Amino acid sequence: MKAIDLRSDTVTEPTLEMRRAMAEAEVGDDGYRDDPTVNRLEEAAAALTGKEAALFVPSGTMGNLISVLTHCQRGEEIVLGDQAHIYYYEVGGASALGSLVMRQVPNDLDGTMDLDQLDQAIRPAALAVAPTRLVCLENTHNRCSGAVLPPAYVQSVSEIAQRHGVSLHLDGARVFNAATYLGLPVSDVVAPFDTVLFCLSKGLSCPVGSLLCGSLDFISRARRIRRMVGGGMRQAGILAAAGLVAFETTAHRLAEDHANARLLADGLANIPGVIVDPTRIQTNIVIFELADGNVQGFLETLAERGVKAGSPGGTMIRMVTHLGIGAEDIDTALGVIEVAVKIRTGVN
Ligand SMILES: Cc1ncc(COP(=O)(O)O)c(C=O)c1O
Incomplete structure (x- = not known):
């Protein structure tokens, strides 16, 4: 996959x-x-x-x-x-x-x-x-x-x-x-x-x-x-x-990326252990934090399950939407993120 x-x-x-x-x-x-x-x-x-x-x-x-x-x-x-x-x-x-x-x-x-x-x-x-x-x-x-x-x-x-x-x-x-x-x-x-x-x-x-x-x-x-x-x-x-x-x-399809970023941010806001303010998301970059701050371990767990993300430093995690990402990918990613947060933070 x-x-x-x-x-x-x-x-x-x-x-x-x-x-x-x-x-x-x-x-x-x-x-x-x-x-x-x-x-x-x-x-x-x-x-x-x-x-x-x-x-x-x-x-x-x-x-x-x-x-x-x-x-x-x-x-x-x-x-x-x-x-x-x-x-x-x-x-x-x-x-x-x-x-x-x-x-x-x-x-x-x-x-x-x-x-x-x-x-x-x-x-x-x-x-x-x-x-x-x-x-x-x-x-x-x-x-x-x-x-x-x-x-x-x-x-x-x-x-x-x-x-x-x-x-x-x-x-x-x-x-x-x-x-x-x-x-x-x-x-x-x-x-x-x-x-x-x-x-x-x-x-x-x-x-x-x-x-x-x-x-x-x-x-x-x-x-x-x-x-x-x-x-x-x-x-x-x-x-x-x-x-x-x-x-x-x-150049004329970027609104799709923005809508997907908002979908992602709204979904993240519903996951216990994730800190994000979806109202801040205007375009295609979503930056959020984990309540326990274990960024590296979280990124590894995500990658093992097929979702790649990065960190701009400290406790921040960054996800960016683009031409290769559809709304269904956001759904899948949110499921994986939820599992990864549980594994990393023990939040249930
Ligand atoms: C705001 C901003 N300026 C400049 C650049 C540099 O572009 P490039 O990667 O093509 O050197 C980037 C790359 O991510 C960027 O985000």
């Missing part, structure tokens, strides 16, 4: 339609800008985000890195949430490779940061100060259970950034999930940002790839940085072809 893999939406595999488009893709050397499929994908991404231009990059991590390296110079500062993917999960690349200071403001459970604290964290240039050049937000917020940032909040952050004369970047790895939840076009969700990164390889189910979008000037500078960090690709149209299919297909 195939495992029910809830570790991440990155476990999704390309659809048949994507595989066909990949096999048939018209390609060329993108180093010369000769790959028509990459060019089409970049134009489509720019149109979707309402930005002037876009750059195809191998991963979300590289896209965020290229963005911060393009926005900032050595010794400058980025202000971001203490739960931000850029800070938490990108191997400190902004500091290690860009000599940038990452100044963190605490994230609330809903992925936001207190606006006064954010305002005060932004520092102008002075003799002893690493000047802030960039503020980064994340939408949806991975470590905050896939929370969607309210548009009015984003607008307030944008006004603060503008008042201080600093740029605003969105780590929008899952921005299509945010747009689906809000019922808005992606271009509206990202309008307040100077630059946005989004991933094809998560809920959109492509095998590889992300897009960094911004002004023409920004993207032409980012193109050189992509080359510097080794992200230039050649006949990348093979990969870009899947992205073009995603814009027409998988």
Whole structure:
């Protein structure tokens, strides 16, 4: 029996339609800008985000890195949430490779940061100060259970950034999930940002790839940085072809994943020994805790019974819904989770 893999939406595999488009893709050397499929994908991404231009990059991590390296110079500062993917999960690349200071403001459970604290964290240039050049937000917020940032909040952050004369970047790895939840076009969700990164390889189910979008000037500078960090690709149209299919297909089905995540969270709330607040679940990421906190043993028991999940640390357990998960899988998973909780906690 195939495992029910809830570790991440990155476990999704390309659809048949994507595989066909990949096999048939018209390609060329993108180093010369000769790959028509990459060019089409970049134009489509720019149109979707309402930005002037876009750059195809191998991963979300590289896209965020290229963005911060393009926005900032050595010794400058980025202000971001203490739960931000850029800070938490990108191997400190902004500091290690860009000599940038990452100044963190605490994230609330809903992925936001207190606006006064954010305002005060932004520092102008002075003799002893690493000047802030960039503020980064994340939408949806991975470590905050896939929370969607309210548009009015984003607008307030944008006004603060503008008042201080600093740029605003969105780590929008899952921005299509945010747009689906809000019922808005992606271009509206990202309008307040100077630059946005989004991933094809998560809920959109492509095998590889992300897009960094911004002004023409920004993207032409980012193109050189992509080359510097080794992200230039050649006949990348093979990969870009899947992205073009995603814009027409998988990008429009994410509400299903959100409904399944809510089903999962509601079911979890009925299992004694599980701590979860289903009302927090807006998109496809469900984070919960066990009353006894025995996370590793619990995950092993689940895996033995065919359900894969992960832990973002501490007592937290994370499950993510995606294209490969149907409502019947959620039912099966809930049955397995109930048994595993009983085994691990002795709750009856
Ligand atoms: C919010 C967020 N940003 C960036 C990334 C990095 O994407 P990649 O795995 O393609 O490097 C991820 C990956 O999970 C993510 O969740």
